Amino acid sequence: MERDSWKEYKGQILLACKGPDMGLSKSPLFRLPRGSRLQLRDQICEVVSAAIARGALAPDLALPSCRELAQQLRVSRNTVFAAYSRLVDEGLLEARDRSGYYVASAESRLIRPESESDEDDPVAPSPMPGLAMPPSRMVHVRHPEDWSHYPYPFIYNQTDPRFFPIDAWRECSRQALSRRTVADWTRDSIKGDSPHLLQQIRQRLLVYRGIAATNEEVMITLGAQNALSIIGLLMRNAEGSVAVEDPGFPDARNAFLVAGNRLSPVPVDTGGLVVEALPRNCKLVYVTPSHQFPTSVTMAHNRREALLAAASRHRFLILEDDYEAELDTVKKPEPSLRAIDTTGRVIYVGSMSKTLSPGLRLGFIVAHRDVISEARAVRHAMLRHAPTLMQETMAYFLRLGYYDIHLRRSVRRRRERWQRMDAAVRDYLPQFAVQSSGGTSFWLTGPEGFDSSDFCRRLLARGVIVDDGAVFYMHGDIRRSFRMSFALADAVQIDAGIRLIAEEAESLPPP
Secondary structure (H helix, E strand, O other): OOOHHHHHHHHHHHHHHOOOOOOOOOOOOOOOOOOOOOOOHHHHHHHHHHHHOOOOOOOOOOEEEEEEHHHHOOOOOOHHHHHHHHHHHOOOOEEEEEOOOEEOHHHOOOOOOOHOOOOOOOOOOOOOOOOOOOOOOOOOOOOOOHHOOOOOOOOOOOOOOHOHHHHHHHHHHHHHHHHHHHHHHHHOOOOOOOOOHHHHHHHHHHHHOOOOHHHHHEEEEEEHHHHHHHHHHHHHHOOOOOEEEEOHHHHHHHHHOOOOOEEEEEEEEEOOHHHHHOOOOOOEEEEEEEEEEOOOOOHHHHHHHHHHHHHHOOOOEEEEOOOOOOHHOOOOOOOOOHOOOOOOOOOOOOOOOOOOOOOHOOOOEEHHHHHHHHHHHHHHHHHOOOOOHHHHHHHHHHHHOOHHHHHHHHHHHHHHHHHHHHHHHHHOOOOEEEOOOOEEEEEEEEOOOOHHHHHHHHHHHOOEOOOHHHHHHOOOOOOOOEEOOOOOOOOOHHHHHHHHOOOOEEOOOOO
């Protein structure tokens, strides 16, 4: 409930409580929240428990009967009875014989002292010590919180919820929750990786990328971002800097910086990372060769070989973030760096979140067993391991073939959208240089004098959300590009949204 609404609601309740019987039976005060996704029983519990927690319902206050509250809220008496019974079980209400339901006494429950109310507390001084670089001030790709309500959300890293295979996932969850499998996910483990999921990753995902690995060379993570954080912590005490693509993935930079690493930006061109520009003292090179983040270019094969040769010669490690390789909609993907590496210097990061849903947060690392052994120790100190029930559910999803079916449908659907956006961009935005090698986004660069930050703000005012290219550069000083993704847009939105972008581009003053 919003704060202002609660103040008004609390005042109504307190006013009603001053009546002769100090009860609520005659006052229609309880209202169910609008748009709640909870069941009716849980909505009633939420409203009543919130009132009690705030001190708006005094101890020993009589609540409306099940019949009266059911009439007020237009629900069944059984629903109100179930809500009251749950609140009794939680110790918030008391059921009294032949009398009804009452707010439990203060002695039987935890009540916030009156002096701790949100409305009366002064703002306490922050106990946070001064930090040279507060993590909250790090640069991220930011979108409006209500981005899903914008008519043209051309934003990256989101999937269309309409196409999530909910029935297949529900079936896999049911199998993972069966009595015969309960021992697989209820125990704790230092190693923490589901052997079933490891097997499926090795047999179904890594084979597709030409990678052979044993269980000792694979580790499950909470998505690719968690994998980057683990490797960043693992490398913090090694000598040298972490080389990152520029432009590149802001949250990869943040993960390495939070861990205490020093960064060295390396330029990117139409062939990917410029290997000749690598610093001499780097200990790790972070690279996105399949679809460079954010320009979407694919690293050329000869440049991959040059990078591997440099790693062997100068004894640095390569962190390969192979995002979207399985979603290539235009051409056959290049072999991964891990697949053609013969020295064991490539650490491979993959994710199932990009294909299914970002909210699932499941990814994996493939590396030399010594690297995995140390990475598991870091993970154990951070979060022990990824939820084993989620791991078991994903293992079923892979083993039963649901992932393959979903992937084929996703590639077909995204190919159609890629072709639609490619045609629209080239028809309506000829003044921009366009890069996209078949991933889920397009990178557009304007002419000299074009200000991408100002342009993105103007588009936002017209309901179009795109990513300002400045955020991807390490120093944020290059403002000529922006990125668009089509994962959430259908054909009609793509055409209409790009026409709006074209109109806005035409209205710009000459550079």
